Structure formats: C-alpha cells, structure tokens
Amino acid sequence: MKNLFLDTNVLIDFFADRKPFSTEAARLFNYSFKKQINIYISAVSYNNMYYILRQSCSHAETIKMLTELNEWTDIIDVSKDIIKKALKSDFKDFEDAIQYNCAKSLSKIDFIVTRDTKDYKPSALPILTPKEAVSLVESSSR
Numbered sequence: 001m002k003n004l005f006l007d008t009n010v011l012i013d014f015f016a017d018r019k020p021f022s023t024e025a026a027r028l029f030n031y032s033f034k035k036q037i038n039i040y041i042s043a044v045s046y047n048n049m050y051y052i053l054r055q056s057c058s059h060a061e062t063i064k065m066l067t068e069l070n071e072w073t074d075i076i077d078v079s080k081d082i083i084k085k086a087l088k089s090d091f092k093d094f095e096d097a098i099q100y101n102c103a104k105s106l107s108k109i110d111f112i113v114t115r116d117t118k119d120y121k122p123s124a125l126p127i128l129t130p131k132e133a134v135s136l137v138e139s140s141s142r
Contacts, residue, residue, distance in 0.1 A: 001035070001036065001037060001038060002036075002037045002038070002110045002111065002136070002137065002140070003037070003038045003040060003106075003108045003109050003110050004028065004037050004038070004039055004040065004109075004110065004111050004112075004113050004128075004133060005039075005040045005041070005042075005076075005099075005102070005103035005106075005109045005111070005112045005113065005125075006025075006028070006039055006040070006041050006045075006073075006113050006114075007096075007099055007112065007113060007114035007115070007116065008041075008042075008044075008045040008048045008049060008095075008099065009114060009115050009116060010025050010028070010113055010114060010115065010130055011025070011041060011045055011049055011069065012048075012049055012052050012053070013025040013115070013130070014026055014028075014029060015049065015053055015065045015069070016052065016053060016056065021115060021130065024129075024130035024131050024133070024134050025130055027130075027134045028113065028130060028133060028134060028137070029072065031134075031137050032072060032073075033072070036137055036141055037137055038074065039072065039073045039074070040073065040074045040075075040076055040103070040106065040109060041069070041073045041074075041075055041076065042075070042076050042078060042098065042099050042102035042103075043075050043076065043077050043078050043102075044078050044095070044098050044099070044102070045099075046066055046069075048095070049062075049065075049066065049069075050062055050066065053065060053066075076102040076103070076105060076106060077102075078098060078102060079105075081105075082098060082101040082102055082105060083098065085097075085101040085104075086098045086100070086101045089101070089122060090122040091119070091120075091122055092119065093116075093119050096116065096119045096120060099112070099114075100112065100120065100122075100123055100125070103125060104124070104125060109125060110126070111125065111126045111127070111128045111133065111136075112125050112126070112127050112128070113127075113128050113129070113130055113133045114127060114128075114129070115129060115130065117129060
C-alpha cells in the first residue's frame with residue numbers, strides 16, 4: 001500500500017470542490033477509504049485550510065470538514081526540528097518547505113502529491129500531481 005503525503009492545495013481542492021482539480025483529489029480520498037492508499041498530511045494544513053474554507057463556509061461547516069479530515073488522514077506534527085530544517089532549506093516557499101520536511105520526517109512516505117510541482121524542485125522525495133497519483137494507484141491495483 002502506498003503512503004501519500006497530500007499538500008494543502010490538494011486538500012482545499014477536495015473540500016472546496018475546486019473544479020476541475022477536485023475530481024482527482026476526490027479519487028485519492030476514495031482510494032484511501034477503500035484501503036488502497038494511506039493519506040498523510042501536515043498539521044500546518046489545518047490552519048491554512050480553515051483560512052481558505054472559512055471565506056465561503058461558516059465556522060461550523062469549516063470545523064465539520066476539518067473534523068472529517070482528521071478522521072480520514074494521518075497527521076504529521078510540525079516540530080521544532082521540522083521548522084529548523086524548513087528555515088535552512090532551498091525551498092522558495094516557506095510553507096512548502098514545512099510541508100516537505102513534514103513528509104520527509106516519516107520514512108514510509110512514498111510520494112508528495114501537489115499541484116505546485118515546480119515549488120518542490122528541491123525535494124528528495126518523488127513529487128506527483130494528483131492526476132499522476134491517481135494513475136499510479138490505478139496501475140498498481142490492476
């Protein structure tokens with residue numbers, strides 16, 4: 001079973017139903033529900049998601065979505081060590097550096113899934129778009 005780390009943009013695509021990107025994000029969650037993959041996320045995704053989702057949903061609706069996310073994924077804590085590594089990294093976007101170092105902190109992470117692949121150029125972990133991740137899961141389940 002593959003262990004995928006989802007960047008915040010993929011999570012927001014799913015919960016905000018941002019078309020056309022939400023389709024692949026929904027498929028990834030569906031594979032997780034079917035126990036074909038494990039989804040990992042960074043704890044920092046919660047505050048970023050709350051901020052974005054709250055612009056179009058009530059507080060209660062947003063909290064409900066984040067509670068569901070908590071039940072569907074494994075959360076990687078953001079530690080002092082992760083922040084130190086992010087500060088020293090070659091990433092141009094600090095939030096991506098945190099995401100990357102969270103993913104890197106678990107040796108079982110196989111891929112980082114993001115729509116912003118260009119921002120993950122310094123990554124030592126393989127980077128996939130949601131569409132590529134869906135194709136990978138589908139090809140490995142045949």
